[in-house]
Amino acid sequence: MIQIRNVSKSYGRKRALKDINLSLPHGEIVGLFGENGAGKTTLMKCILGFVSYTGEITLDSEPITPKNISRISFATSEHSFFPNLTAQAHKEFYSEHFPRFSEKRFRGLMDFFGLPMHEPIRGFSTGQKNQFEVILSLCQGADYILMDEPFVGNDVFNREDFYKVMMGILEPTETVLLSTHLIEEVSSLVGRAVLIRQGRIVGDVYVSELEDSGRDLMSYIKETYHYRADRVSKAIDELTGEE
Amino acid sequence: MKPHLSVLMLLARSTIYKVLGLLLALALVEGALFHLALVSNGSGDSGFVSLERAFAQSRIPIVFGVCFLVMTILIERTGHAPGSKQEYTLWRLSVSERSVFAWQALYNTSCYIMLWAAQLFVALALCRLYLLRTNPAFTSHQTVLLAFYRNNFLHSLLPLDEVSRWVSNVAVIIGVGVTSASVPFERRRGKAGVTAFVRAVLVLKLFNSGLGNLDVDIFLSLFGLAVAGVAVYRVWTQGKEVHVKYEN
Numbered sequence: 001m002i003q004i005r006n007v008s009k010s011y012g013r014k015r016a017l018k019d020i021n022l023s024l025p026h027g028e029i030v031g032l033f034g035e036n037g038a039g040k041t042t043l044m045k046c047i048l049g050f051v052s053y054t055g056e057i058t059l060d061s062e063p064i065t066p067k068n069i070s071r072i073s074f075a076t077s078e079h080s081f082f083p084n085l086t087a088q089a090h091k092e093f094y095s096e097h098f099p100r101f102s103e104k105r106f107r108g109l110m111d112f113f114g115l116p117m118h119e120p121i122r123g124f125s126t127g128q129k130n131q132f133e134v135i136l137s138l139c140q141g142a143d144y145i146l147m148d149e150p151f152v153g154n155d156v157f158n159r160e161d162f163y164k165v166m167m168g169i170l171e172p173t174e175t176v177l178l179s180t181h182l183i184e185e186v187s188s189l190v191g192r193a194v195l196i197r198q199g200r201i202v203g204d205v206y207v208s209e210l211e212d213s214g215r216d217l218m219s220y221i222k223e224t225y226h227y228r229a230d231r232v233s234k235a236i237d238e239l240t241g242e243e
Numbered sequence: 244m245k246p247h248l249s250v251l252m253l254l255a256r257s258t259i260y261k262v263l264g265l266l267l268a269l270a271l272v273e274g275a276l277f278h279l280a281l282v283s284n285g286s287g288d289s290g291f292v293s294l295e296r297a298f299a300q301s302r303i304p305i306v307f308g309v310c311f312l313v314m315t316i317l318i319e320r321t322g323h324a325p326g327s328k329q330e331y332t333l334w335r336l337s338v339s340e341r342s343v344f345a346w347q348a349l350y351n352t353s354c355y356i357m358l359w360a361a362q363l364f365v366a367l368a369l370c371r372l373y374l375l376r377t378n379p380a381f382t383s384h385q386t387v388l389l390a391f392y393r394n395n396f397l398h399s400l401l402p403l404d405e406v407s408r409w410v411s412n413v414a415v416i417i418g419v420g421v422t423s424a425s426v427p428f429e430r431r432r433g434k435a436g437v438t439a440f441v442r443a444v445l446v447l448k449l450f451n452s453g454l455g456n457l458d459v460d461i462f463l464s465l466f467g468l469a470v471a472g473v474a475v476y477r478v479w480t481q482g483k484e485v486h487v488k489y490e491n
Contacts, residue, residue, distance in 0.1 A: 050334060069335050080331035083324060084257040096249035097337045122326065 001025045002047060002072075002144055002175075007055035009042055009199075016042040017053065018199040024144065027172050031190035032179040033221060039199040040179040041076075044146045047177075048074055059144075070098050073142035075134045077149040083122035087115060090136065100141020105169060109135045112165060126153035134162065138169070147178045156185075163189050187217040195224050246337045247346065254350040257321040262314060262354050266361040269310045270368075276301040277369045281376055291381050294373050294390040295397075298366075304396045304450060307362050312443045314358055315423055318351050322427030330431040341482045344428050352420025359416065363400045399450040407460035408452075411467070415449050418467030425474035428482065 002024040009017040017039045024030060032040050046053045049064055059068050074080060081090060087110060095101045110117060113131045115124070121132060134150045151159045159182070167189060170176065180186055187207070195203030203224040210220050221227075280300040284292040292300070322329055322343070333343055370387045391397045402408035419442050429435065445466070452459045 048331075048335070050331065066337070066339070070337065072335075074331055074335070076328065076331060078331075079327040080329060081327055082253065082257060082321070082329055082332070083327050084321070085253065089253075089256050093249050093253050096246045097335075 001060060003056075003058045003061070004043075004047070005056045005058075007043075007046055007053050007057060009039075009046055009051060009053040016199050017046065020055070020199075020201055022194065022201060022204070024175055024177060026143065026175055028192055029170075029176045029178065029190050031183070031186055031193045031217075032177055032196065033181075033183055033193060034179075034196035038196045040196055041148050042199075043196065044074065044148050044177070044179065047146065048072060070100070070140065071142055072144045072146060073098075073137040073140040075137035075145070075147045075150045077130065077133075077152040079129055079133050081121050081129075081133060081136060084120050086118050086120055087132065088117045090121070090132075094136065094140060098140040098142075102139045102141055106135065106139040108169075109138065109165065113161075127155065127158055130154050131158070131162070134166075138166070143173060143175060145174060145176045147176060147180075149180055150178075151180070151182070159185060183221060184218055190217075193217055193220070195221060197225065247342060250336070250338060250343055250346045251350060254318075254321050254347055258317050258354075261317050262357065265310055265314055265317070266357065269306060269358075269361060270365045273301065273303050273306050273365050273369065274372075276303065276306065277372065281373070291378065294370060294386055295394040297373060298369070298390070298394055298397060303366070303369075304447065307358075307396075307450065308443055308447045310358060310362075311355075311446055314354060315419070315442060318354055319423050319426045322347065323430040333431075339482070340428070341478060344424055344478045344482060347424035347427070348421045351423045352417055355416045355420050359400070359412070366397060366400055395451050399452060405455070407457050407464075411449060411460040411464040414464040414467035415446060416467075418469075418471045419446065421471035422474045425478055428478055432481065 004020055004022040004024075007017055007020040008015065020039075020043060032043070034040050042051065045051045047057055047064070049069070057064060059071060062068060064072070082093075085093070091101075091103065091106055095103065113128070113135070115128055115132060115135075121129060124132060130151055130153055134147065137145050137147065137150075151162065154162070163186065166176070178186060178190065190207060192206050193203065194201060203220070205220060207217055210217060277297060280297050281292065283300070284297070322333060333340060336343070367387075370390065374382055374386065391401055391403060398405070399408060399412070402412065422442065445463070448459075449463050452463075
């Protein structure tokens with residue numbers, strides 16, 4: 001389990017995360033939702049140790065160090081692959097550094113998405129690069145897979161395919177923390193939703209609980225964010241009304 | 244050891260074909276310029292041009308400087324380049340970032356040695372071409388030897404018995420190799436490294452120094468080793484283990 005206790009992070013004077021407490025047990029698919037600048041990416045970077053923070057983050061009660069960092073993988077829309085290398089070269093490189101790298105899963109996903117094995121990644125389209133980024137994160141044998149807006153630039157059919165494949169291949173022990181704006185698309189995929197706003201966790205709920213209470217994820221998010229449904233119609237009235 | 248070698252392979256796979264292509268381009272461009280210099284001076288007795296002058300007219304040091312600059316830009320892109328945050332992977336590897344730096348320093352230094360060797364090979368080939376094309380009455384078995392003493396660039400490429408120049412060549416190559424490895428390391432932390440242009444000027448200065456210029460040799464040797472030392476110190480103090488947090 002990844003345990004996040006009292007984690008805060010500031011960039012200069014701006015507080016990006018404020019006293020975050022969160023636990024990520026095995027085998028969950030967790031959606032991390034929030035507007036731009038809410039702190040989703042910063043939270044992931046804190047978990048990975050890419051930025052400094054105050055508080056404590058542990059993985060199965062141990063601090064996250066080079067010894068256990070391979071248990072967490074990361075897919076980001078910024079991409080983290082080596083553009084001049086081919087997919088084949090990535091496979092060989094990752095196999096050396098991530099002992100549980102799954103070649104079978106890698107080949108299967110590369111075949112499924114029809115990505116070339118022997119072309120440098122820099123020649124891929126944006127959508128293909130995103131696919132490759134996610135494939136790498138899914139094949140490292142990590143117990144925790146952090147995905148930060150991984151499908152930016154992919155078309156809806158492509159994303160749909162990926163969700164289905166991901167659901168099909170994930171082992172019961174694998175945990176996914178998925179940050180995205182595409183709430184409706186992933187609402188059937190995630191089992192739990194964590195809402196973050198201005199650096200604070202403002203909601204944490206299991207989708208099954210929502211269903212039991214007759215609500216859906218989107219309405220819960222709107223409710224938590226105090227979304228005013230009449231805001232748009234009022235604005236249009238004001239813009240088009242007579243003076 | 245295999246993870247370490249895989250880092251070296253990553254560096255080589257990322258740039259080796261471009262580096263080799265660059266060396267080929269260097270040979271072709273310098274060959275063409277040298278040929279033009281010979282042709283522009285005519286042929287036969289009236290068109291005699293000394294070997295040193297032919298080299299000076301063909302602007303070979305400038306081509307070498309441009310190749311140095313391009314090679315530096317190429318090899319510095321591995322580890323930090325637009326379009327991908329490679330640091331997110333490098334910080335999660337089973338080898339430390341310091342090790343990645345050490346392998347990159349070794350690889351980059353090897354690339355610069357290859358550039359030096361390729362330039363020397365091309366220069367010797369052009370000397371051979373010169374001897375074939377020039378009236379034997381104007382050349383002797385010492386023509387090439389003398390050119391390598393008289394021409395600053397040729398002499399710096401192959402300093403013969405001038406030990407201080409060999410030392411400064413090696414020191415500067417180590418200096419540029421190590422600093423070019425520290426540039427992506429610094430950029431991963433949002434800092435700028437020593438610019439490639441400054442290093443190109445340093446190398447051109449070295450390769451433009453005349454025979455017996457001991458002061459310049461000593462200065463460049465110390466400077467090359469000093470910049471390498473500073474780069475290693477900065478990596479050593481900043482490049483802690485993967486999980487250590489970096490302020491972005």
